Amino acid sequence: MGAGNLGSSLARKISGMGHRVTVIENDPRAVSQLPRGRIESGAMSVVHRDGSTGAAMIEAGIAEADVFIAATGKDSLNGLAAQRAKTIFRVDQVLTAVKEESTRSLYDSLGIITIDKTSIASEQLAGLLPEMQENQETPVKQTEQ
Amino acid sequence: MYLVIVGGGKVGHPLASSLINEGHEVFVLDHDPARVAALQRQLGMIATVGDASSLRALEDAGISRAGAIIAATDSDEDNLAACQLARSNFDVPRTIAIANNPENAQLFERVGVDLVVSATDLVIANLTTALPVHPLIRLMPVADRAQELVAVKLPAAGAVIGRTLSEITLPYGTNIVLIVSADGRTKNPDADAVLEGEDEIVALSPASTTAELWEVLTELR
Numbered sequence: 517m518g519a520g521n522l523g524s525s526l527a528r529k530i531s532g533m534g535h536r537v538t539v540i541e542n543d544p545r546a547v548s549q550l551p552r553g554r555i556e557s558g559a560m561s562v563v564h565r566d567g568s569t570g571a572a573m574i575e576a577g578i579a580e581a582d583v584f585i586a587a588t589g590k591d592s593l594n595g596l597a598a599q600r601a602k603t604i605f606r607v608d609q610v611l612t613a614v615k616e617e618s619t620r621s622l623y624d625s626l627g628i629i630t631i632d633k634t635s636i637a638s639e640q641l642a643g644l645l646p647e648m649q650e651n652q653e654t655p656v657k658q659t660e661q
Numbered sequence: 662m663y664l665v666i667v668g669g670g671k672v673g674h675p676l677a678s679s680l681i682n683e684g685h686e687v688f689v690l691d692h693d694p695a696r697v698a699a700l701q702r703q704l705g706m707i708a709t710v711g712d713a714s715s716l717r718a719l720e721d722a723g724i725s726r727a728g729a730i731i732a733a734t735d736s737d738e739d740n741l742a743a744c745q746l747a748r749s750n751f752d753v754p755r756t757i758a759i760a761n762n763p764e765n766a767q768l769f770e771r772v773g774v775d776l777v778v779s780a781t782d783l784v785i786a787n788l789t790t791a792l793p794v795h796p797l798i799r800l801m802p803v804a805d806r807a808q809e810l811v812a813v814k815l816p817a818a819g820a821v822i823g824r825t826l827s828e829i830t831l832p833y834g835t836n837i838v839l840i841v842s843a844d845g846r847t848k849n850p851d852a853d854a855v856l857e858g859e860d861e862i863v864a865l866s867p868a869s870t871t872a873e874l875w876e877v878l879t880e881l882r
Binding site: 568569570590591592593595596597599600603604616618619621622625626 | 762
């Protein structure tokens with residue numbers, strides 16, 4: 517969810533690793549940051565809606581998703597969407613971008629993996645994904661500050 | 662009780678005012694300086710500018726000694742974050758949130774908000790009580806939707822009250838299946854069955870004439 521700087525670079529990276537990626541993004545300018553070739557070839561899909569709603573998640577195929585990543589620039593919106601993905605749609609691995617360091621412990625306690633986008637490069641995060649697929653029981657190690 | 666209200670807009674502002682009148686100590690947090698100024702003008706220094714989902718702002722509002730937090734912004738994500746931060750970081754005993762979007766009400770409850778007020782549900786509940794209470798309830802479509810099973814409650818002062826089924830003219834093809842009286846007794850829909858006020862009529866009705874059936878059954882004397 518979210519195709520801003522973080523979301524679009526994550527989508528590009530993860531899609532490049534061969535995973536199926538659907539991006540939920542309402543803003544056409546943000547959507548234009550996504551790799552057009554991948555969208556045209558069908559490797560990446562885009563849902564043009566407000567990503568925090570259940571309807572947008574369903575349209576994006578949340579029922580089959582292994583991972584949900586909330587990557588908008590608004591912490592609380594990411595938090596709400598991540599909790600919907602985890603609680604209502606029961607997605608295995610849920611990650612959320614958090615700008616304000618002090619709110620991380622809240623999401624940690626809810627079993628949602630936090631991404632501090634100011635200190636983590638998208639490469640590092642993308643590197644975590646194959647681990648999750650091979651061994652879903654092992655919690656992904658939190659990136660250090 | 663000391664109460665922190667997050668969001669001083671069209672809900673938070675009057676809420677703060679009424680809680681103060683009831684003798685509570687209230688503090689309001691809002692990100693909009695104009696709203697904070699309005700609150701301060703009308704209610705005194707009980708409001709400050711701050712982001713609802715920021716720990717620092719909640720702390721400045723004295724959240725650690727609050728008996729409850731009431732999240733009443735027009736942004737559901739901020740309402741949820743404020744309640745969860747208040748609980749997880751400051752152990753606030755009671756968290757109350759408005760869900761502006763009704764689909765968030767269930768989520769809020771599932772993730773531990775103590776009291777969720779769904780704005781839409783409140784409006785609907787109020788409207789429903791203001792409307793005449795002899796609704797048409799569509800129970801089930803039948804025969805590929807050509808017919809439908811419906812229930813209609815008869816108004817106490819209805820034109821059909823006191824008459825038998827054979828005395829009233831129903832739309833062609835309507836079959837009355839069952840009559841349930843207000844006290845829960847069921848009556849067979851025979852030709853000589855007498856209709857009483859508040860009876861619930863269950864009927865199999867051609868979909869095209871259901872509206873007409875409702876009009877006949879709910880017409881007032």
